Amino acid sequence: RKEVEQDPGPFNVPEGATVAFNCTYSNSASQSFFWYRQDCRKEPKLLMSVYSSGNEDGRFTAQLNRASQYISLLIRDSKLSDSATYLCAVNTGGFKTIFGAGTRLFVKA
Amino acid sequence: SAVISQKPSRDICQRGTSLTIQCQVDSQVTMMFWYRQQPGQSLTLIATANQGSEATYESGFVIDKFPISRPNLTFSTLTVSNMSPEDSSIYLCSVEAWGKGSASDEQFFGPGTRLTVL
Numbered sequence: 001r002k003e004v005e006q007d008p009g010p011f012n013v014p015e016g017a018t019v020a021f022n023c024t025y026s027n028s029a030s031q032s033f034f035w036y037r038q039d040c041r042k043e044p045k046l047l048m049s050v051y052s053s054g055n056e057d058g059r060f061t062a063q064l065n066r067a068s069q070y071i072s073l074l075i076r077d078s079k080l081s082d083s084a085t086y087l088c089a090v091n092t093g094g095f096k097t098i099f100g101a102g103t104r105l106f107v108k109a
Numbered sequence: 110s111a112v113i114s115q116k117p118s119r120d121i122c123q124r125g126t127s128l129t130i131q132c133q134v135d136s137q138v139t140m141m142f143w144y145r146q147q148p149g150q151s152l153t154l155i156a157t158a159n160q161g162s163e164a165t166y167e168s169g170f171v172i173d174k175f176p177i178s179r180p181n182l183t184f185s186t187l188t189v190s191n192m193s194p195e196d197s198s199i200y201l202c203s204v205e206a207w208g209k210g211s212a213s214d215e216q217f218f219g220p221g222t223r224l225t226v227l
Contacts, residue, residue: 034215043201043218044152087151089216095140095205097216101151 001026004090006100014108017078021103023088024070032091033064033071037084038102044087047073078107111136111206113219121225122192129188130222132202137182142203142216143175152201158185192226199223 006023013019025033033050048055050062050071061074071090075082088100112135122128132141140159144152155175156164164177178186189196202219 032214036216043221044216045218046215049215095157096154098154099152 002100003027003098004088004100006088006103008101008103010104010106012106012108013078015078015080017107018074018076019078019105020072020074021086021088021105022070022072023100023103024068025088025090025098026069027090027092028066028069029092030069030090031093032097033062034089034091034097035060035062035071035073036087036089036099038087039084044099047086075105078105080107080109083107111138111204111217113202113204113217115200115202115219115222117222118220119223119225121227124193124226126192127188127190128192128224129186130200130202132185132187132219134183134204136206138204138206139182140205141179141185142205143177143185143187144201144203144218146199146201146221147197155187155200189224192224194226197224197226 004025035047036044037047038044048057050064054063059076063072083106085102085104087102089097091097114133116131143155146152154167155170156166158164158177158179160179160182176188199221201221203216205214
């Protein structure tokens with residue numbers, strides 16, 4: 001089993017739609033959780049950290065479920081510019097962050 | 110935050126040769142990370158480089174194939190040795206730093222080096 005697993009997609013959604021991605025992790029000792037965004041042929045950039053209480057940043061909401069060992073990302077009112085690959089990342093408290101394979105999102109006009 | 114530059118941005122190499130990738134950070138950092146990302150795949154950690162000590166390699170990666178240098182707190186190199194077409198990939202340098210508005214360290218990535226081995 002992979003340490004961090006994501007549905008690779010692709011998710012094809014119309015503008016304005018709400019879309020949600022899940023990511024599961026295998027190490028129950030994991031301490032920090034993140035969502036990164038990677039545009040085509042670019043490096044990943046942090047979208048948001050994921051806190052235990054859940055957090056929201058504009059149209060983006062991240063949730064953490066420690067009991068079931070998954071994190072989620074919800075995007076509301078999708079924009080064309082949201083088209084990208086979204087990478088889930090998990091840190092076990094050491095110096096190593098494990099990335100998921102990414103979920104591809106295409107937002108269509 | 111951290112700003113990272115990498116050189117070269119891309120290269121096409123013949124099998125059996127070696128390529129050294131340079132990574133420069135605009136601030137001093139304790140650890141630097143080298144990742145590989147093959148087309149359509151996720152980031153795979155190759156090794157963690159600390160200044161003044163040998164790099165720590167992940168399972169499946171060895172020092173003879175991917176020697177790393179870390180001469181100071183702002184610079185590192187990764188060499189891909191005796192290359193084969195299977196080494197064709199994007200190689201990314203990364204550091205952890207305190208991000209703006211973040212409550213924890215986030216990872217910043219260099220723009221990557223796109224390597225094609227013929």
